[in-house]
Amino acid sequence: MHVTGGGDCLVLMPTGGGKSLCYQLPSLLREGCGIVVSPLIALMRDQVEGLLDAGVKAAVLNSSLSWEEASSVEQRLLAGDLDLLYIAPERLLTPRCLDLLERAQLALFAIDEAHCVSQWGHDFRPEYIELSMLAERFPNVPRIALTATADELTRSEIVTRLKLDDSPRFIASFDRPNIRYEIIEKQNARSQLQAFIAERHVGDAGIVYCLSRAKVDETAASLASAGIPALAYHAGLNATVRARHQDRFINEDGVVIVATIAFGMGIDKPDVRFVAHLDLPKSIEAYYQETGRAGRDGKPADAWMTYGLADIVQQRRMIDQSTGKDAYKRVSVGKLDALVGLCETAGCRRVRLLDYFGEASGDPNCGNCDNCLSPPRVWDGTVVAQKALSCVYRTGQRFGAGHLIDVLIGNSTERVTQYRHDQLSVFGVGAELNDKQWRTVMRQLVSLGHLQPDSEAYGALKLTASARGVLKGETKAILREATAAGSTCKRVVKAKTAKRAATSSSASPGSSLVPDSHDKSGNAGLLSALRVWRTGMARKRGVPAYVIFHDATLEGIASSRPKTHDQLRVVAGIGDKKLERYGDALLLLVRSEVD
Numbered sequence: 001m002h003v004t005g006g007g008d009c010l011v012l013m014p015t016g017g018g019k020s021l022c023y024q025l026p027s028l029l030r031e032g033c034g035i036v037v038s039p040l041i042a043l044m045r046d047q048v049e050g051l052l053d054a055g056v057k058a059a060v061l062n063s064s065l066s067w068e069e070a071s072s073v074e075q076r077l078l079a080g081d082l083d084l085l086y087i088a089p090e091r092l093l094t095p096r097c098l099d100l101l102e103r104a105q106l107a108l109f110a111i112d113e114a115h116c117v118s119q120w121g122h123d124f125r126p127e128y129i130e131l132s133m134l135a136e137r138f139p140n141v142p143r144i145a146l147t148a149t150a151d152e153l154t155r156s157e158i159v160t161r162l163k164l165d166d167s168p169r170f171i172a173s174f175d176r177p178n179i180r181y182e183i184i185e186k187q188n189a190r191s192q193l194q195a196f197i198a199e200r201h202v203g204d205a206g207i208v209y210c211l212s213r214a215k216v217d218e219t220a221a222s223l224a225s226a227g228i229p230a231l232a233y234h235a236g237l238n239a240t241v242r243a244r245h246q247d248r249f250i251n252e253d254g255v256v257i258v259a260t261i262a263f264g265m266g267i268d269k270p271d272v273r274f275v276a277h278l279d280l281p282k283s284i285e286a287y288y289q290e291t292g293r294a295g296r297d298g299k300p301a302d303a304w305m306t307y308g309l310a311d312i313v314q315q316r317r318m319i320d321q322s323t324g325k326d327a328y329k330r331v332s333v334g335k336l337d338a339l340v341g342l343c344e345t346a347g348c349r350r351v352r353l354l355d356y357f358g359e360a361s362g363d364p365n366c367g368n369c370d371n372c373l374s375p376p377r378v379w380d381g382t383v384v385a386q387k388a389l390s391c392v393y394r395t396g397q398r399f400g401a402g403h404l405i406d407v408l409i410g411n412s413t414e415r416v417t418q419y420r421h422d423q424l425s426v427f428g429v430g431a432e433l434n435d436k437q438w439r440t441v442m443r444q445l446v447s448l449g450h451l452q453p454d455s456e457a458y459g460a461l462k463l464t465a466s467a468r469g470v471l472k473g474e475t476k477a478i479l480r481e482a483t484a485a486g487s488t489c490k491r492v493v494k495a496k497t498a499k500r501a502a503t504s505s506s507a508s509p510g511s512s513l514v515p516d517s518h519d520k521s522g523n524a525g526l527l528s529a530l531r532v533w534r535t536g537m538a539r540k541r542g543v544p545a546y547v548i549f550h551d552a553t554l555e556g557i558a559s560s561r562p563k564t565h566d567q568l569r570v571v572a573g574i575g576d577k578k579l580e581r582y583g584d585a586l587l588l589l590v591r592s593e594v595d
């Protein structure tokens, strides 16, 4: 392998793709200690717990350690008694830490979440830029930059800033076949979300993303009042509450966390069954990274989003009002447009997503997104588009969708009469569509680029250069039909469950032996006993439940009902170390449940 031989490289691999193995393995094979630069303390702690459990000599160096603990870690590093050491970037960059590293034998530097170096990315961390000095100060130590999300622009920024110009790139597939993508029109987002959870995810762990703190609080409260165990998470809550909510989400079964984007990076919970967006993220990268927190165990999971015209207008406004340079704004608008394109496409979402990351998909239909499962009907909407665009023009390009639709339908509202828009030739020309259908049309005219939100007047829509072609009849406007209320996947869920299960087992080796979690074939008693045992053990050891065992491993035990250590050893997820530590307890549990 390239790194084992001492080379630098950039590794792009989706979450759940075994990214950490890329540095763990060469660290163990090479002389010395591997230094892992990671931005999040919570993540480090969990990864180190997992490694210690697997028998790897790993440690953390960060601000959560006492002086004594830190100096003991430093002594072990110098004595060559560590395989892997996790360090936060701000700590690594201190003169004291750099001196320490110079005196130790180092196997490599692994820079995790390398996209944090990108000023245009959504996770920019200024201290990451200074990591470029590693190349000068430690020229003989190989550097690996790793990220789970990066478009071409971010990739080249990582390469430049971390001085990896001549290094090869290793790019794994970004496809997450077990995740089902679904994007629906926003009507009443909160009740749409409740219906989605009630129909498909009762008792499941999930993450719901909202843009504002207020919306997070309201959404969490409304879910809780509907009997769904939901907790809020945002930067406005005090640190204790935040930590408690995060711990409950990680350690308990079936908790839904409602959060701003402040939540999730560094959360490595494998059994998140759904990620829901009530607001549009900023870009496809952000969408991919956030939805990527679902289904890390390789089992079926949903990425579900509601969106509407107001979302586009709001995101555009945030970009317009940001203090960034013009170049930054242009890049941001481009990224937003790409995401809106993904929302509006009538084709396969997965193909579109992979295409954005520069990955060609062999099959035009993935069979596991809303558009593949229930293809939307498209129609030639050129005539209605012309009516809408004329209406924008005749009313002076100063009004939002609501007013424009009133004029088109012929509603003599107070506002319409006040501006004498009932006198215009466009008044009432669009009575063939109702309010909801017109909203769908307006939104698509924005996403097709014929209309754009005005950066001066909030909510107002104005014509773009391409609108002229539509008005003159030179450009056709092909639109998708408004979807029926609620989920488009709902109708086909049953028929496709088998296919989905098959997809997911090919995605994660080992899970093929494991029955689907919905399969209640008499193992339920043993499985719940195993879960209770795991919760107790996790609490006792102060680690998340999945560090003890993943769900798939418990299910493997429940279905194979091993009687001996040898039988237990063949269950996926049980290594020698875990067998030694937990084997007797597990066998005892199996025996007592079976008898």
Ligand code: ZN
Pocket: 347, 348, 349, 350, 351, 365, 366, 367, 368, 369, 370, 371, 372, 373
């Ligand atoms: Zn598809």
